[in-house]
Amino acid sequence: MKAMNANIKSSIADITLYMSEVGHAARHASRAIGKASTAIKNQALGAIADSIVEQIDGLKKANALDLAAGKEKGLDAALLDRLELSDERIHAMAEGLRQIATLPDPVGVISSLAYRPSGIQVGQMRVPLGVIGIIYESRPNVTADAAGLCLKSGNAVVLRGGSEAIHSNQAIAQCIKHGLKVAGLPEEVVQVIATTDRAAVGELLRMKQFVDVIIPRGGKSLIERIANESQVPVIKHLDGICHVYIDDEADKEKALKVAFNSKTQRYGTCNTMETLLLAESISAEILPVLAQMYLDKGVEIRGCEKTRSLLKANAIDVVAAVEADWSTEYLAPILSIKIVQGMEEAINHINQYSSQHTESIVTENYTRARQFLREVDSSSVMVNASTRFADGFEYGLGAEIGISTDKLHARGPVGLEGLTSQKYVVLGDGHIRQ
Amino acid sequence: MKAMNANIKSSIADITLYMSEVGHAARHASRAIGKASTAIKNQALGAIADSIVEQIDGLKKANALDLAAGKEKGLDAALLDRLELSDERIHAMAEGLRQIATLPDPVGVISSLAYRPSGIQVGQMRVPLGVIGIIYESRPNVTADAAGLCLKSGNAVVLRGGSEAIHSNQAIAQCIKHGLKVAGLPEEVVQVIATTDRAAVGELLRMKQFVDVIIPRGGKSLIERIANESQVPVIKHLDGICHVYIDDEADKEKALKVAFNSKTQRYGTCNTMETLLLAESISAEILPVLAQMYLDKGVEIRGCEKTRSLLKANAIDVVAAVEADWSTEYLAPILSIKIVQGMEEAINHINQYSSQHTESIVTENYTRARQFLREVDSSSVMVNASTRFADGFEYGLGAEIGISTDKLHARGPVGLEGLTSQKYVVLGDGHIRQ
Numbered sequence: 001m002k003a004m005n006a007n008i009k010s011s012i013a014d015i016t017l018y019m020s021e022v023g024h025a026a027r028h029a030s031r032a033i034g035k036a037s038t039a040i041k042n043q044a045l046g047a048i049a050d051s052i053v054e055q056i057d058g059l060k061k062a063n064a065l066d067l068a069a070g071k072e073k074g075l076d077a078a079l080l081d082r083l084e085l086s087d088e089r090i091h092a093m094a095e096g097l098r099q100i101a102t103l104p105d106p107v108g109v110i111s112s113l114a115y116r117p118s119g120i121q122v123g124q125m126r127v128p129l130g131v132i133g134i135i136y137e138s139r140p141n142v143t144a145d146a147a148g149l150c151l152k153s154g155n156a157v158v159l160r161g162g163s164e165a166i167h168s169n170q171a172i173a174q175c176i177k178h179g180l181k182v183a184g185l186p187e188e189v190v191q192v193i194a195t196t197d198r199a200a201v202g203e204l205l206r207m208k209q210f211v212d213v214i215i216p217r218g219g220k221s222l223i224e225r226i227a228n229e230s231q232v233p234v235i236k237h238l239d240g241i242c243h244v245y246i247d248d249e250a251d252k253e254k255a256l257k258v259a260f261n262s263k264t265q266r267y268g269t270c271n272t273m274e275t276l277l278l279a280e281s282i283s284a285e286i287l288p289v290l291a292q293m294y295l296d297k298g299v300e301i302r303g304c305e306k307t308r309s310l311l312k313a314n315a316i317d318v319v320a321a322v323e324a325d326w327s328t329e330y331l332a333p334i335l336s337i338k339i340v341q342g343m344e345e346a347i348n349h350i351n352q353y354s355s356q357h358t359e360s361i362v363t364e365n366y367t368r369a370r371q372f373l374r375e376v377d378s379s380s381v382m383v384n385a386s387t388r389f390a391d392g393f394e395y396g397l398g399a400e401i402g403i404s405t406d407k408l409h410a411r412g413p414v415g416l417e418g419l420t421s422q423k424y425v426v427l428g429d430g431h432i433r434q
Numbered sequence: 435m436k437a438m439n440a441n442i443k444s445s446i447a448d449i450t451l452y453m454s455e456v457g458h459a460a461r462h463a464s465r466a467i468g469k470a471s472t473a474i475k476n477q478a479l480g481a482i483a484d485s486i487v488e489q490i491d492g493l494k495k496a497n498a499l500d501l502a503a504g505k506e507k508g509l510d511a512a513l514l515d516r517l518e519l520s521d522e523r524i525h526a527m528a529e530g531l532r533q534i535a536t537l538p539d540p541v542g543v544i545s546s547l548a549y550r551p552s553g554i555q556v557g558q559m560r561v562p563l564g565v566i567g568i569i570y571e572s573r574p575n576v577t578a579d580a581a582g583l584c585l586k587s588g589n590a591v592v593l594r595g596g597s598e599a600i601h602s603n604q605a606i607a608q609c610i611k612h613g614l615k616v617a618g619l620p621e622e623v624v625q626v627i628a629t630t631d632r633a634a635v636g637e638l639l640r641m642k643q644f645v646d647v648i649i650p651r652g653g654k655s656l657i658e659r660i661a662n663e664s665q666v667p668v669i670k671h672l673d674g675i676c677h678v679y680i681d682d683e684a685d686k687e688k689a690l691k692v693a694f695n696s697k698t699q700r701y702g703t704c705n706t707m708e709t710l711l712l713a714e715s716i717s718a719e720i721l722p723v724l725a726q727m728y729l730d731k732g733v734e735i736r737g738c739e740k741t742r743s744l745l746k747a748n749a750i751d752v753v754a755a756v757e758a759d760w761s762t763e764y765l766a767p768i769l770s771i772k773i774v775q776g777m778e779e780a781i782n783h784i785n786q787y788s789s790q791h792t793e794s795i796v797t798e799n800y801t802r803a804r805q806f807l808r809e810v811d812s813s814s815v816m817v818n819a820s821t822r823f824a825d826g827f828e829y830g831l832g833a834e835i836g837i838s839t840d841k842l843h844a845r846g847p848v849g850l851e852g853l854t855s856q857k858y859v860v861l862g863d864g865h866i867r868q
Binding site: 035036104109114118122125126127130212213230235251253254256257260261351374377378379380381382383385386388389390396406407408409411414422423425426427430431432 | 813
């Protein structure tokens, strides 16, 4: 780890030149990793994990530099916590890489190879995207996770972490380089940008010739800025304003379970419910019980007029939801509740206010379940299940690099397959067009 | 057809307002078409086709206005030909729409619905993209084709044709509106922009809130300009610099057939071969015969030094290829030829100069065929088949809206499925996250 600090360049004279070298090297390395065998890629993942465990002291020393600088800069406790690399988190990083090694390799999978009337056989082969740029905030474990997913899916990656984690990220980068070398892969398959200069991000977003896709991870303002500025296509996840709709034909027990879990299982996650919609005819039966469950848990309720008067009649006072509440991602123990006539009004509300992340209906009605699944235009649409399931691990992707609320390419949790594309393959026997 | 001219607004006072109304109406209509049944969509396609045939005289009258204006503006013969709506072309438009009706509906198809350890069932459902903007040049038949493909795939579409075809496009738009009405669908599912003001394109490219993807169709300069300017994601096809590589283990007959057909079956198409690569050890056997075939057909050859001296020894003089030839899409009876050591050099040449459209290897060698398929990073990669097969109809997509040389979302011919995306669907029975 001793060469580590030498890799951090707080000022590089020519950022454009530096980034163009990074881009060029990434494109070149993408050819090698694109054709690397599954065994070699898994070997690299294992060797990186080994190196991370071996270098645990070095990683913690580098992390201590970031933590000290962070304290001096006055970062708040939550940020400092996210920045910290504890023994447990370092072992979890290594374990995450070993798990990625166990996932099926998506690259080279050929689907629907079929004969055409002309006699040629046509199919689609899954192929890496090429070079992926990832821009992320303080958690240094993203460096290992993102590198592992890109590597396994046959892509080269350029990582740009937050400046507050630069020492930690560079220390992890050394472990990654070591692992790539052990497996005989070019070190440039994974490059962690070695400067905190913000101009480097601007360059990355302009390098269309070297970078195939940008994935930003972090707060909404970071992602919005990157999406607006980038000339490279972006897979982005802006926010999660998720809804649960309790239909008038809902099973009461399921409704209570799903609505309670969707809000309270974790508050700060993007798949947490922010607005509960409730059919009017079932509201008297459900809402007073459910509201009490939320209040006992410490969740603040902001209700529509009907919600407020129904609860008031049950001796529960809640504040009025204002227009802005319907489009707010609280990420906190706050819930807005609206009573609607039925599913149609619920779907209209969702279409207007949802961030198209995840919506769930609770119903026993077959026709409405089918209709909700078809008509709600979100990346995950559920029946009788907690919105908290919208997650790469729960969906069986093994791991996720993010959750896309875009429509092109990948929607919802993006795992290894989301980091690939498909090309056409044609097999002939000297076939020509007539 | 009499109201037709009233729809053409050569100057709209407030283009921003007009386009925002178009965008708003498209977003609204996208909800209706997104949930429309297959039967209703097919009924609309049939009714549009009927209307086009019924209105053949009106269409030709409108087209005559465009042709007259085009002649006055001094458009060349090729452009005027592309602009013309003959009886045959009008019937072909209608027939194209009826064929789209026979294609399977991609919307709502659920794949890989499987139980997860948590007990939930997770799958992916194919869904429309939403609103598609299509910007295209002179051929008015694109108006009907593009509208049909978007409609069948459950999308609303905003079409912006070339100003030289405005009367023809508006006349076709009237037939489309009529067909949509017959099927009980909103007329705004297909909107053809009723002004030739170029500011409308600028607005379209900025309407992220209303438009989900832009598909430009036309020359390279149009597409480049749109891709650079657009804030909406673009599915684009820039150019087709396609290669055939004849390996030293090629079957001679197949090599001659594939290389000849790839160049000469049609010259002006994007899947036409522009550069032939040839393994040195087989070149003496193949090249003189093949070159004579090209020359007899009137194809100009531009050769590397080895090509020139080999052909000279066979009494054939060809001009020298210069560096620019390797990256030129001739779209004409011109072919550049390069002799390489073997497949590795061929792949390196392709990686450097190809537009990643279509490349084909001619070989009997099993290992090299597999390697070429895996390692060549183009949207179509072929073995022993003419590059001219890279086409939506030949691939069984039924129809195509374009050929994408991008990497995200769709690569190669884009048919109905390429105009859709996939969302996750989750089925539970009151399941919650632990």
